[in-house]
Every structure is written in C-alpha cells, then in structure tokens.
Amino acid sequence: MLPELEELLPEIKETTRVRTRRGYHYYFSLNGDYIKSTNSLFGKRLELRSNGNYVVAPPSIIKAHRYVYEVPLSKMLPIPKILIKKEKDPVSYVEGRKDKYYKMPKYHGQEVDCMRQILSRELEVGERDNGLFVLYNLLLQNNNEKDYSKNIVLTKNNSLTKPLNDKEIEEIFKKSYKYKCSSIREKLPFVNCDNCKFKFKGGKLKAGNILIRNLSKLKQISNTERGVVCLLGTIFDGEAVTINEIAMCAKMDCRIVKKAVEGLHEWGFKVNLKN
Numbered sequence: 001m002l003p004e005l006e007e008l009l010p011e012i013k014e015t016t017r018v019r020t021r022r023g024y025h026y027y028f029s030l031n032g033d034y035i036k037s038t039n040s041l042f043g044k045r046l047e048l049r050s051n052g053n054y055v056v057a058p059p060s061i062i063k064a065h066r067y068v069y070e071v072p073l074s075k076m077l078p079i080p081k082i083l084i085k086k087e088k089d090p091v092s093y094v095e096g097r098k099d100k101y102y103k104m105p106k107y108h109g110q111e112v113d114c115m116r117q118i119l120s121r122e123l124e125v126g127e128r129d130n131g132l133f134v135l136y137n138l139l140l141q142n143n144n145e146k147d148y149s150k151n152i153v154l155t156k157n158n159s160l161t162k163p164l165n166d167k168e169i170e171e172i173f174k175k176s177y178k179y180k181c182s183s184i185r186e187k188l189p190f191v192n193c194d195n196c197k198f199k200f201k202g203g204k205l206k207a208g209n210i211l212i213r214n215l216s217k218l219k220q221i222s223n224t225e226r227g228v229v230c231l232l233g234t235i236f237d238g239e240a241v242t243i244n245e246i247a248m249c250a251k252m253d254c255r256i257v258k259k260a261v262e263g264l265h266e267w268g269f270k271v272n273l274k275n
Contacts, residue, residue, distance in 0.1 A: 008042060008082065015077040018058060021065040025055055028079040035083055048083065107152055109142025114184055114191045119156055121190065128164055130187045132157060133172050137179050180239045182249070209233050210269060217267055224252075224260045225267075232271060240274035 006012060009026075016027035035050040049055055058067040104119055115138050123131045132153050139149035150173055157163045164172075185191055211218070211233035218226060231249055232241070247257040261271050 005042070005044075005046065009080055011077050011080050014075065015071065016069065016073050016075055017071040018067055019070050020056070020067060021062060024070075025057075027073070027076050028083075029076050030079055035079060104155060105148070105152055107139060107142070107148070108144050109138065112138060112142060114138065114181075114188070114193070115142075117191055118188070119152075123156075123160055125162060127188065127190070128157075128160065128162075129168070129172070132164065132169070133175075133177075134179055134184055134187055136172055137177050138184075140176065141178060182236055182239060182241070182245070209237060210271070214267075214269055217269070221267055222260070222263065224256060225263050227252075228257060228260045229264065229269065238272075240272045242274050245274075 012026045018025040037050050037053050038048050041048045058069055060067045118131050118135045136153045243254055243258050247254040264271055
C-alpha cells in the first residue's frame with residue numbers, strides 16, 4: 001500500500017480488500033454516483049475501474065495465485081467523495097475507445113433528477129430499452145425539440161459499452177408516452193427519487209393535493225383509508241391510478257384497498273382512479 005495513497009484515501013484501510021498477484025484491489029460501492037475509469041489515478045500508476053469495466057475477483061486463480069478477500073465484501077464502504085466525478089454534465093466512457101468521451105448537450109429539465117441518473121448511468125443490457133425510452137419521453141415532456149431529444153438519446157446510446165443497434169434505437173423514437181413518477185420507478189428500479197426537486201409536484205404539497213383538500217377528515221377515517229390517502233397524496237400525487245397499483249405499492253390485498261377507496265368516496269374524497 002502506497003503511503004501517499006493511504007493519505008489521500010484513508011478509507012482503503014477499512015474497505016473490502018483483495019490480495020492480487022501484484023498488490024491489492026480495493027472495493028467501494030457507487031450508490032448511483034458516476035466515477036470515471038483511469039489508468040493514472042492521482043497522476044500515479046494506479047488503476048480505477050468502474051462503469052462497465054471488470055476486474056479479476058475471488059476465488060479466481062491466475063498463474064497459481066488465488067485471489068482472496070483479506071477484508072470481506074460485507075465491509076465495503078461508499079465511494080470516497082474525492083473520486084466522485086464533479087462535472088455538471090453527465091459524461092460516459094466507452095471501454096475499448098481510449099480517451100473518447102461523450103459529453104451530453106445541455107437540455108431543458110436538468111433539474112429532473114431521474115434524467116440525470118439515466119444519463120450518468122452505464123445502462124446494462126436489461127436497462128437500455130426502458131432507460132433510453134424513458135429518457136427520450138422525459139426530454140420531450142420538458143420542452144426539448146424532438147430532433148434535439150433524439151440527438152441526446154443517440155449520444156447516450158453511443159456512449160454505452162453495448163449500445164442498441166440502429167433498428168432497436170429507431171423503435172424508441174416511433175412511440176411516445178407521458179411518463180409519471182410512479183411509472184418511471186416501475187420501469188427503472190435504479191432510479192432514486194430522494195434528491196428530486198419535483199417530488200410531490202414541486203417538492204411540496206399544493207392546495208389541490210388530496211391530503212391538503214381533506215385535512216379535517218384525516219382523523220375520522222380508518223388507518224387503512226389514511227394509508228391509501230397518504231399514497232395518493234405523495235407517491236401518486238395528481239396521477240390516475242388503479243386499485244392494483246395502489247395495492248402493489250402499499251403491499252396490501254386488492255380487496256382491502258378497494259374497500260378503503262370505497263370508504264374514501266363515502267367520506268367525500270375524490271380518488272382519481274384509472275380504468
């Protein structure tokens with residue numbers, strides 16, 4: 001272990017560590033952050049691998065050397081802040097195309113955090129279609145011109161280690177869909193809404209919200225009815241939903257949710273149900 005590296009990254013003493021043939025591998029969890037791979041970390045002959053790259057891992061054996069954990073995976077620490085990419089615009093790196101980076105054009109709606117997460121993520125094979133389709137439609141929803149939105153999606157696709165082919169990418173542009181927060185989370189489980197300014201229609205409950213409209217009734221309804229109203233006023237704020245969608249989100253039986261919604265109607269709550 002280099003003394004200067006330990007000084008820059010004191011976390012390496014505690015995080016997951018693997019003994020290799022020539023030294024050590026140190027593991028950190030990304031937690032959605034973007035890290036740029038490099039062969040000269042801090043200007044030294046140190047490799048940093050992330051976003052689509054791979055390393056030899058235990059219990060592999062290379063030239064009679066078995067790779068083993070000296071500190072287990074359960075001890076893995078979050079990526080140190082000093083390694084997190086600070087550039088405002090997401091950039092992706094393609095393995096095999098050395099020194100070639102793709103800087104995304106500016107676009108309307110940069111404060112919509114789910115778009116930033118899609119753009120900064122190395123979309124895997126099972127995520128590409130949904131990720132790029134959601135991205136394209138969110139760009140359109142945020143007042144970007146169609147051709148400009150296509151250009152951003154094509155740039156993102158070209159930045160992937162395994163991009164969609166021409167036919168697959170054309171399918172994305174053939175259809176359109178108006179995405180809501182709940183449907184984005186359903187399509188893309190990796191999306192984290194915690195940092196989005198637009199939670200609850202702009203970060204706060206507005207006057208038209210079902211909770212705000214019915215504050216005086218909340219003490220009178222049942223716990224189940226209150227739970228359903230809380231979901232309708234936060235997760236599904238302003239959206240038309242089905243009984244099944246509410247039940248899945250609440251992890252409740254559909255019959256219980258249906259009865260609760262019927263009870264809310266009797267109390268005068270206007271539940272926006274989708275057929």
